[in-house]
Amino acid sequence: MKKVSEQYDVVVCGGGLAGVCAAIAAARGGAKTALVQDRPVLGGNSSSEVRVTPHGAAAFHAYARETGILSELLIEERAVNHEAIFENGWTNSVWDMVIYDLVQNTENLTLHLNTAVLGVVVEGSTLRSVECRVGNAEVDLSLKASIFIDCTGDSIVAAEAGCEWRMGSEGKAEFNEPHAPAEANGDIMGNSIHFKTKDMGRPVPFKLPSWAIEHTDGRYFYDQGRLPKEVRGGYWWIEIGVPYDTIHEAETIRHELTRHTLGVWDWIKNKDPKTMKLAENYALDWIGQVPGKRESRRVMGRYLMNEWDAIHCTEHPDEIAFGGWFIDIHTPGGLLAATSEPASAEGYSETSEYASRSYAGPYGVPLRMLVAKDIDNLMMAGRNVSATHCALATVRVMATTALMGQAAGVAAALAVESHIRLDEVCTSHFNTVQQRLLREGCFLPNVRNEDPLDLARAAKVSATSESLFRGVGPESVGAHEGLSFWRDQAVPLREELLQRRGQWVAVGGDTLRSVRFCLSNRTTHVQHVEVRAMRVKHIWDYVVDDSMVLAGATLTVDPGDQQWINWTLPEGIELPQQGYVRFDLLENADVSWHVAGAIEPGHVSAFEMAPGKMRRYSSGVTLALRVDPPQRCFAASNVTSGQTRPHAWTNLWRSDPDLSLPQTLTLTWDEEHAVSVIDLTFAGHLLREYHAYAPFYRDPQCVKDYDVQVDVRGTWQTVLSVRDNYQRLRRHSLFAPVVTSKLRVVVTATNGDPSAAIYEIRVY
Structure with missing residues (x-):
């Protein structure tokens, strides 16, 4: 050696x-x-x-x-x-x-x-x-x-x-964790291998090897949380751990997983009445032989x-x-157990006791x-x-x-x-x-930018235009091409108010006077819906508690589709000067609150999954509502808020979508500074799971073409030109420091959205 x-x-x-x-x-x-x-x-x-x-x-x-x-x-x-x-x-x-x-x-x-x-x-x-x-x-x-x-x-x-x-697993006595067993044990989550198939365009056979596991009972799949829903492959539940040691018996597990994987494909391809026709033209293309470990x-x-x-x-x-x-503890044994991972075994219910305890x-x-x-x-x-x-x-x-x-x-x-x-x-x-x-572009929920060397924090910020939040309706159109849902989270979107549902609204600028909700009543009788304005800390404040109520009323909804029902807020309501208010409509299954056709940045929605606890509604949508007067929540000053995504505030500058590009963001200082580095964080790539994004995806919100200019003795000089960008964070070091009291970013194109949008600018 x-x-x-x-x-x-x-x-x-x-x-x-x-x-x-x-x-x-x-x-x-x-x-x-x-x-x-x-x-x-x-x-x-x-x-x-x-x-x-x-x-x-x-x-x-x-x-x-x-x-x-x-x-x-x-x-x-x-x-x-x-x-x-x-x-x-x-x-x-x-x-x-x-x-x-x-x-x-x-x-x-x-x-x-x-x-x-x-x-x-x-x-x-x-x-x-x-x-x-x-x-x-x-x-x-x-x-x-x-x-x-x-x-x-x-x-x-x-x-x-x-x-x-x-x-x-630790026992219940150590931390009293909700998912902990009564006594400590050696249970751990198992290893998995995966497979992929290919559509051959014609029927192709598959013969199960003699040493593989043959599955013949549909209950093993459909009654135990192992749903064979995708003929192209996948299946995290092809998992084995206990009774084997995932370290020292990893090769034994690998072999057993291979036997079961071939058996699962044989079931899908040759035996399952629900999938045989779908899988007729598919052939095995790849089977993993390096198990993925969980624990x-x-x-x-x-x-x-x-x-x-x-x-x-x-x-x-x-x-x-x-x-x-979520608290995703898989059933010990995986394929060898009576059921698969609990959430899967109960059909990924969003409102079960297990789902609430695990969120x-x-x-x-x-x-x-x-x-x-x-x-x-x-x-x-x-x-x-x-x-x-x-x-x-x-x-x-x-x-x-x-x-x-x-x-x-x-x-x-x-x-x-x-x-x-x-x-x-x-x-x-x-x-x-x-x-x-x-x-470096990371996000920390409870920490903001406090960098004393960041010159932007001391600058006055202005822009050629700022978008206002007026609300969105079912007819609204957004630049969302290529953005979809992760399949396993794309639960059927039920617009009926089967549970309490809330929509976050960023309020700022002129005091909010009224909110209109787009509702349908498909019965023949007048319906009534309770509405609440709720004080929230941030967009992930899922608490439902009476102490949060700022105001409440009862809305009357006549029979008919897509009606705009107005709620005039009471005088004296204590709305934040800058922050979020959550507007909740309480349960009434005879009334539907519609989803908007566009997604307004930073405006999220949730539903009550269990008493006192909400969770995200669908996969990140904005509900149909309108506000009066329009709210100034996308101001230029947001680029120095210290956070680079919606949280306690939108934290986003967004130009008026009705005005054409270019649009410009300008920093002004009372005295000159030597500028060497400019960091820019653009919008996009935040809303949904990675799985929701299409091939060759470039987020429409992300700025594509831009120039950075500085004022030198009264004349704007371009120090940087960038074209065809699609990354969220860009750091630019100038060839030499430039002394200036003004700096601006001129956005000439995005990847599809009509608005220029920037979460943060830093200057060093």
């Missing part, structure tokens, strides 16, 4: 999305970084080897898509990939190459593929090196560093270093997240990421749970973070782990740069990590 030793500032082990984001973030932060991956491709479970599609908070919450490095990757993939997303199993190598390209274009980052961690060297409580072997190269590689980040999933680095870890070791950190943190949205001072997937977030994730308690210079990111079994059920999804990875990389680079320990970063320097994450 050839022996090679290399020295770095940061070594990241594991090339899944968490590891990729950690390594890129550390390298961008100035740390000399190595990324070690034991497979030939990057992306981990999301890669073309495993083909699990990345999920995150936007599957359940509007405007909750993860941003930062992950967003760069997903936006790029959709813009260049010709294939539509249907679910697990579809992923092609375009995704692999998008990740590979970004890694290769990142300075300070060295990539080691096909390189497995075999052991570690530890001195006291300090990790000195990871010992690796490069497959097919007969090279033993010793990687030394100041900081190590374990993103291996199974926590091989932490385990070899002697860190405390857990595997299995194994969880390394104990400086904070152990539990299920209550997710459900109660605990505000952590060291918040560095957010999550919003979580968006919640903050603390930095402390990414820092190992037993090794001074070791962090974790991915499904191995310091969380209970129940908490892991929500933070384990890949989009959330990618955010944790980026945070770990930023924290590691800061520790190296400032010559401080990781425990000091957690206790005394987490605010610096937070501010760096915000500048």
Whole structure:
């Protein structure tokens, strides 16, 4: 064996999305970084080897898509990939190459593929090196560093270093978690493989191998939550864990999964009366042989997240990421169990007791749970973070782990740069990590931009025009081409008021006097609907409580379709000067509240899933209502609000859609500044789950063509021209500093929307 030793500032082990984001973030932060991956491709479970599609908070919450490095990757993939997303199993190598390209274009980052961690060297409580072997190269590689980040999933680095870890479920007594079993046990979620089929245009046969599992009972699928709904492939529920050990018996699980996968296809193709005709022309195209793991070791950190943190949205001072997937605990055993994952087994009910108990977030994730308690210079990111079994059920999804990875990389680079320990970063320097994450495009629900070096924060902001919110109706038209629904979340949209339903309205400017609702009464009798104006903190404030009521009334709805029913707000109602009010219509199944034909940015809706608790209505739509007078909620000043998506406010400048482009946003200072860097965050890529976006997708809201100009002695000079943009975050460094007291962004084209729209501008 050839022996090679290399020295770095940061070594990241594991090339899944968490590891990729950690390594890129550390390298961008100035740390000399190595990324070690034991497979030939990057992306981990999301890669073309495993083909699990990345999920995150936007599957359940509007405007909750993860941003930062992950967003760069997903936006790029959709813009260049010709294939539509249907679910697990579809992923092609375009995704692999998008990740590979970004890694290769990142300075300070060295990539080691096909390189497995075999052991570690530890001195006291300090990790000195990871010992690796490069497959097919007969090279033993010793990687030394100041900081190590374990993103291996199974926590091989932490385990070899002697860190405390857990595997299995905590008992009820420890944290009293709603989903915890009465007694602690070894139950963990299982591994899955996926398959993909191809339409051959003519009938093609399939013969089940003799060693595969033959399924003959439809109840196994239709009565136990294993719905064979897609002949193209997918199926997360092809899962096996217990009674096997997902680490040491991974190969046994792989073989058993292969046997079952072929049996599932045989059922769909040859036996199921509901799918045989649909699958007649389909042939197997690909079967995974690298199982995707959900759970194994969880390394104990400086904070152990539990299920209550997710459900109660605990505000952590060291918040560095957010999550919003539900408490998704799969049935132990998977295919070997009596039923599949509980939500699937009950048909993805949105109003069951289980659904209400499992709905979580968006919640903050603390930095402390990414820092190992037993090794001074070791962090974790991915499904191995310091969380209970129940908490892991929500933070384990890949989009959330990618955010944790980026945070770990930023924290590691800061520790190296400032010559401080990781425990000091957690206790005394987490605010610096937070501010760096915000500048890198991440979103933190409870943290705003407070960067003292950002000149834009001190500027006066104006624009050539500003959109007003007047409301939208069923006839409204929006620029939403290519935006659809993730199939598994596209529940039938029932407009009848089967439950209480609410619409958030951003109020600002002239005091709101009245609201009109577009309602239908298809009975022959007059109907009455209770209406409430509710005080809310932000767009994810799903609470329903009498203490929130600002005003209420009863609306009278005569028989007829699509009537605009007016509610004049009472005098003296205490509306916020700038913020959201939620307008709720209470249950009346004989009345329909219609969905608008357009989606107004930042205006979300929800319904009461259980007493006192709402959840997103449909997959992110705006309900039909109109307000008087129009509200000034898209002002130019929003670009320095400190947040880059709708939350407690729209936080968006949007030009008047009735005026043609170009439209201009201008910053003015009382004195001149030397300007070197301009950061721009554009609209789009936030509303829905990644799965909702079409091939070659470029968000219509995103600015396509723009110029940056500065005032030099009374004359506007163009210092930057950008064409054909589709990325959300753009950072521009000028060739040389320019001294000016005025700067403007001239938007000449978008990717389809009539309005220019910018969430944030920063100037340095």
